[in-house]
Amino acid sequence: MPGADAARLAEILESRRADISAAWLDAVITELRGRTTRSEAEREQGEILDALVGGLRHGGLRLTDPAFDGLRGLLADLSATRARLGFTPRETAVGVFALKEGLYTLAADEQGTGLVELMSLVRLVDDLGLFTFESFAAAREAIIAEQAEQLLELSTPVVKLWEGVVAVPLVGTLDSARTQVVMEKLLQTLVDTGSEHAIIDITGVPAVDTQVAQHLLKTVVAARLMGAECTISGIRPQIAQTIVALGIEFGDISTKATLADALVAALRANGTAKSAIG
Amino acid sequence: MTAVEPDAAQRLAIATDGDVVRVRQAVRALAQGARLSLVDQTKLVTAASELARNTLIYGGGGEAVLSELTNGRRTGVRVEFRDDGPGIGDLDQAMTDGWTSGNGLGLGLSGARRLVEQFEIDTAPGAGTRVTIASWSR
Secondary structure, eight states: OHHHHHHHHHHHHHHHHHHHHHHHHHHHHHTTTTTTTTTHHHHEEEEHHHHHHHHHHOOSSSSSSSHHHHHHHHHHHHHHHHHHOOOOHHHHHHHHTTTTHHHHHHHHHHHHHOOHHHHHHHHHHHHHHHHHHHHHHHHEEEEEHHHHHHHHHHHHOEEETTTTEEEEEEEEEEEEEEEEEHHHHHHHHHHTTTTEEEEEEEEEEEOOOHHHHHHHHHHHHHHHTTTEEEEEEEEOOOHHHOOOOOOOOOOTEEOOOSSSHHHHHHHHHHHHHHHHHH | OOOOOOSSSSEEOOOSSHHHHHHHHHHHHHHHHTOHHHHHHHHHHHHHHHHHHHHTTSSSEEEEEEEEEEEEEEEEEEEEEEEEEEEOOOOOOHHTOOOOOOSSSSSSSHHHHHHHHHHEEEEETSOOOEEEEEOOOO
């Protein structure tokens, strides 16, 4: 479509701005009662309209046109804010789609707004709505990823059990990302506390497959390289049988049935070392 | 395999690491429902975990079809893993302990066979891979 059309659309929006805004605002306020204030909605709509008119003036007709860069940024910010504030997808999208209510008032009266122009505007609003929705979904995805990361941090505490003995109680699925976090935390804690014994407790790990075993082995080897002795505890009967059937070799890595057993063994080793020195 | 018809089938796509976890959880739920012993549950879940990861890593993704089985008094769980990946050229080599074409321990496929009662593999280069496992209550 030629650029003249866009200029004409901008002109319509500008000349009938008051009518459009009023109907738009009413529709949004009805839908979002209690979630936003009238002045807040009015300010947002003013910004959207300004950006929309501005984009049209620069010859944009589709939301993907470079002329609408500003508008897209504005909508993305708006959707992200709403996603964080816990708005539902409907509440977020309605803020934009309600602009159509304003456009319908143009169709209802007869002040020279052509059908073709109205259709172009409505189509543009559909684009805005879809874009808003996409941004909203992207923002939600980002929030979920963020929470998963926080969970990762939370779920891997390294605790000091005794002087010179630290333990990591593992709970849940042990994937590559978590193993990396566990390993880093464990190694750092070994340095910080000057511990010589580390106990990795897998009571809370539901299944030990070859990947989990490989991750455990790597962690133990890394701890050993730093001069710490590592014990894997919490090996339940069904896990032991599964590991045997799988054919995983734990080699000379010491393993214990319970965390208590592992602690006793670590203290005994510490005690022997001390009495040998003394 | 014993000629028994599955009671109901459940299909799960395997496309991400998260899907492997989902398959594992679904298999565990079925195994508990089929009254498998705790050891057999854990073995079946571990085998499913290995095979689901193989489907993901070596098969480039695929699906798992889970079904409950009944054969007279015994109940069981069958899981079928399908992918349209490159397939396995040398099956004997692939089933050897410690051999891997990736960077794992090389025990997944061979270990999975030892973890379950029934194990079948159907593969050819370029024709994808289909592995079926089943375990029964005692």
